[in-house]
Amino acid sequence: MNESWTSQRLSARRFTEMLGDWRGSGHGYLELAESAALLVRDGRIVPGTTLPAERPLSDALGVSRTTVAAAYQRLRDTGAVVSRRGSGTVVRGSGGERSALWSGSDGGIDLSSACPEPWSGLAELNARAMAEHPDAFRLVGYDTLGLPALRAAIAERYAARGIPTAPEQIMVTLGAQHAIFLIARTLLRRGDRTLVESPSYPHAREALAATGALVAELPVGGPGGYDAVSMLEIAERTSPRLAYLIPDHHNPTGLSMPDELKARLISTLASQGAHVIADETTAELVLGEPRRVVPFAAFAEQEHQQDAIITVGSMGKTVWGGMRVGWIRAAPDLIVRLEAARRVGDLGTGTWEQVLALIALEQYDTILVERAHVLTARHRLLASRVAEELPEWRLTPAVGGVCVWADLGARVSTRLSRAAAGLGVRLPSGPRFGSPGTFERFVRLPFSETEEVLSDAVGRLAEAWRSEGDAFPAEVFAEAVI
Secondary structure (H helix, E strand, C coil), X not given: CCCCCCCEECCHHHHHHHHCCCCCCCCHHHHHHHHHHHHHHCCCCCCCEECCCHHHHHHHHCCCHHHHHHHHHHHHHCCCEEEECCCEEEECCHHHHHHHHHCCCCCCEXXXXXXXXXXXXXXXXXXXXXXXXXXXXXXXXXXXXXXXXXXXXXXXXXXXXXXXXXXXXXXXXXXHHHHHHHHHHHHCCCCCEEEEEECCCHHHHHHHHCCCCEEEEEECCECCECCHHHHHHHHHHHCCCEEEECCCCCCCCCCCCCHHHHHHHHHHHHHCCCEEEEECCCCCCECXXXXXXXXXXXXXXXXXXHHHEEEEEECCCXXXXXXXXXXXXCCHHHHHHHHHHHHHHCCCEEHHHHHXXXXXXXXHHHHHHHHHHHHHHHHHHHHHHHHHHCCCCEECCCCXXXXXXXXXXXCCHHHHHHHHHHCCEECCEHHHHCCCCCCCCEEEEECCCCHHHHHHHHHHHXXXXXXXXXXXXXXXXXXXXX
16 A cells, blocks of 8 residues: 555544445445445545544444444455554555446446547647647747747637637646646635535535635526525625636536626625636537637626636647646736746646647637537437436436536435446446535436447446335435426
């Protein structure tokens, strides 16, 4: 085991909250072990974490100590954990938990990410870059702000979308995730109040929490869509230092915030002195006919409100997940602060990837049209297959992005995820996208895979759904709502 991991101990109460509704109709110790392994796989329990001792965990779960001991032994047998005298039961690294989840599965399908395959023109893009920019290989090879030409091109694209932008307002990053962590680390201190949508992109919540900030939640995607009154009231009451939003093609719901609510949220948060991260990683991935998506910052009614908004973008979903190029659009003085903070953690973004991004931007509209065509067909296929195989489920009416939020009709998400893993489908449970114990009624379904894979995935999920039998309560069929 790697001794360099940061050790932390998980309390029995916290572990119980994270496990959610794990009980099914099978062998309790196996269900407990597999549910724990799911938490490790999803990244909610990190390597080096010490699990609770057997006796307090059995008390917290309301099961026998024998059940907990057998579950821990199962985790040891599959390599997910290791037990040492005096150290307790400690979570291991990547190899063990994956084997515990995928043992016996054939042709696994990974629905834990929502990233399309590389854009079809990527090889030609690389060839063109080699022919047109051989001078790139005479540069140092990385920088903390970004190539001037790329910063200018990103700024020009914002201007074309309706929001004038100068190159000085742009920093090129190592993808959107890097951008979010950098912003959080620069602006937040322990104890600061922050606000994140719920459900939301889980790594954004982790970025805020990693600073020691307090994280409050802004509910998104209820039965009636966006509840403007509730959201504005929470935003005003929380008075956060930093808020994280996905205004368009929200992850995981696929919904887009109404324009009026965007303007009112900006006004409410900016008046409190808050900065607002607008994650637009999937904002330009639309379903149906191509259409222009206006940047969130364009809804600011006053100039000082513009300075409060920090926009994050990326080519990970549009061009290729392996192209680690993202960007931050912010006020010039904040860009200066972000660069100074960045130098502590990394040396910058690679020059070659930036050259590829520069050429990609020249044909970005073409790339987006192709993506829209493919994703629209896949979304249609997914919705059709779910309606056929799982008519009890209700999907959000997504208008863009790469995923939908499925209402299962009852609190069975963890059990479904566990059953799906046994059939080779890696599907995070609903609580992955919110606080422990929340969203047990939901799962995120990405439609970024090919139609063949999506059809197979829904078939396996339907088999997992049926295989649980009595584990899913009868009201699951009666409670399904739109």
